Amino acid sequence: MVVGPKDEFEDASDDERQEQGRSEQEEDQAQYEQPSSWEDFWRRTTAQHDEAMRNAGKDPYKPWEPADGKWGSKIAFGMPVDKQHRCFGCGTATTTRFECCQCLEIFRERAGRAAGDDWERAFYCSHECYKGDWEVHKDRHGPSKFGPSKMDSRIHEFDAAKGHGALWDAEELKRLNFVSCKPVW
Numbered sequence: 001m002v003v004g005p006k007d008e009f010e011d012a013s014d015d016e017r018q019e020q021g022r023s024e025q026e027e028d029q030a031q032y033e034q035p036s037s038w039e040d041f042w043r044r045t046t047a048q049h050d051e052a053m054r055n056a057g058k059d060p061y062k063p064w065e066p067a068d069g070k071w072g073s074k075i076a077f078g079m080p081v082d083k084q085h086r087c088f089g090c091g092t093a094t095t096t097r098f099e100c101c102q103c104l105e106i107f108r109e110r111a112g113r114a115a116g117d118d119w120e121r122a123f124y125c126s127h128e129c130y131k132g133d134w135e136v137h138k139d140r141h142g143p144s145k146f147g148p149s150k151m152d153s154r155i156h157e158f159d160a161a162k163g164h165g166a167l168w169d170a171e172e173l174k175r176l177n178f179v180s181c182k183p184v185w
């Protein structure tokens with residue numbers, strides 16, 4: 001038995017073996033091809049990670065930093081680091097009461113799959129501002145791609161968020177659908 005993290009190196013169960021149609025002999029061979037030590041495994045995955053970063057035009061040795069938000073404040077975990085929320089549409093100072101539902105869905109989806117994602121959550125000052133901004137804003141809900149980051153070397157592809165424009169009202173705890181905000185996706 002090779003020493004390593006439990007899940008990585010544990011024997012496949014009989015069920016698993018049957019499912020994948022592998023014989024016990026092939027299984028032994030697969031075990032043999034496992035990295036011989038944790039250090040080998042670590043060295044190899046680090047090299048793969050660095051290569052993926054460089055292929056995406058990023059510097060693997062640059063420490064992770066908060067991204068720039070739409071209005072210039074630094075963004076971490078979808079929110080401005082200085083907690084000075086500004087309306088995504090008009091830029092005026094606002095609260096976190098009205099939030100674009102599609103952007104929130106996208107944020108949750110991405111946060112669960114791409115570590116260190118720099119997606120910014122979109123808060124609005126009013127219903128009117130959201131409706132007025134819709135024609136421009138809706139494009140933000142299109143399909144996108146997130147390249148490798150310092151914390152995650154995979155490339156993630158995300159589907160478009162569908163449906164009419166809607167705001168989540170964090171005070172009334174309800175979703176406000178606007179039929180005038182026609183979906184594009």
Ligand SMILES: [Zn+2]
Nearest residue numbers: 087090125129
């Ligand atoms: Zn506004």
Ligand SMILES: [Zn+2]
Nearest residue numbers: 100102103122
């Ligand atoms: Zn949105």
